[in-house]
Amino acid sequence: METLPRLNIVFGILSDPRVSDGMGSIMAFIFHSFVHSHEFLQKLIVAAAVLGGVDNIWIKPGSKVLYIGAAAGTSCSHVSDIVGPTGMVYAVEFSHRPGRDLINVAKARTNIIPIIEDARHPLKYRMLVGMVDVVFADVAQPDQARIVALNSHYFLKNGGHAMIAIKASCIDSTAAPEAVFRREISKLQSENFKPLEQLTLEPYERDHAVVIAQYRPTKKKSKD
Numbered sequence: 001m002e003t004l005p006r007l008n009i010v011f012g013i014l015s016d017p018r019v020s021d022g023m024g025s026i027m028a029f030i031f032h033s034f035v036h037s038h039e040f041l042q043k044l045i046v047a048a049a050v051l052g053g054v055d056n057i058w059i060k061p062g063s064k065v066l067y068i069g070a071a072a073g074t075s076c077s078h079v080s081d082i083v084g085p086t087g088m089v090y091a092v093e094f095s096h097r098p099g100r101d102l103i104n105v106a107k108a109r110t111n112i113i114p115i116i117e118d119a120r121h122p123l124k125y126r127m128l129v130g131m132v133d134v135v136f137a138d139v140a141q142p143d144q145a146r147i148v149a150l151n152s153h154y155f156l157k158n159g160g161h162a163m164i165a166i167k168a169s170c171i172d173s174t175a176a177p178e179a180v181f182r183r184e185i186s187k188l189q190s191e192n193f194k195p196l197e198q199l200t201l202e203p204y205e206r207d208h209a210v211v212i213a214q215y216r217p218t219k220k221k222s223k224d
Contacts (some may be wrong), residue, residue, distance in 0.1 A: 023106045054199050054212065058161040062086040062133040066155050068119045068147060070141035072098040073105030073112070079136065080109045087111055090129045090155075119147050122154045129155050135162045136217075140170035145184050147190035158216040162193060170206040177207040185211060191217045 039085040059065055061084040070076040072090035078088050091106070092115045093099045099116035115125045119139065122129075135156050137148045148162055156162065166184050168177035175183075185195050193213040201208040 019095060023080070025040045029169050037181065041053035045199045048136060051090070054197055056197075056212070057163060059083065059092075059136070059163070059199070060136050063134055064130065065090070065134045065136055066129060066132045066149060066151060067091045068135065068137040069093065070098075070102055071095075072101035073114075075104065075138065076112060077105055080112050083111060085111060087213075088113065088130075090097070090115060090132065092117060092119045103121040118182050122151045122183075131155060131157050133157060133160050136164075137162065139169050140221060142171050144171065145191070148188070149193075152191070152193075156215045159218050160215050162211075162215060163195075164211045164213070165201075166210070166211060177209070181209045181211070185213075188213055 004206050059082050063083045064077055064087060065083060067076050067079060070093040073091065073204065076089060076091045080087075083089060089112045090110050091102055093102050094117065096116060099114070100118070102112075103113045106126070107113040113128060115128055117125050120143070124176060132155050135148060137144060137151075139147060140224050144164070144166070148164055152160075152162060162182075166181055168175075168180040171180050171184065181198065185198065188195065190212070193215055194217045195211060195213045197210075197212040199210050201210060
């Protein structure tokens, strides 16, 4: 199976649990910092999307990302690696138990700002979050499209992008996944999003899809 190399930006601290093997030498650290890990792709939607063939995730060095559903910070730390020291990840997590782990992850990563708050109420953290280039959402909630739209209206730049992991069974367990995906995309379109790509995450995740959309895309001027 194809693997995806990843450079870790935190010296001595590794995001991926496969590295906790007790090897303490500098050479071992350098080797393992370029993680080749297909068995953990299900925890990293971004990597699964890249290997699945998505054209552009819009997260790059220097990007500012609002990460909704950061959980304990495992996947969030990978995004931290991508944006690098010149980027920023605003990591929002509602549950307090994984939130404590997220805070510990952020202690070693100065480009992560942990926010333990309900993403349904973005006004509560408006003083912490600047305008961002990308909104990434991985929340298992029926109103996920509304959550993404609310946060985008406050924080996402015009022409910016959203990357949304849709878990069909969490939104409607009685409908076919394809019908759920279509319905969620329709909701995004009603909130000024233009869908660019849709990709299912088989074989890494079942009944999951990633949707990439542009927010309030700038209209191209017609040439007279």
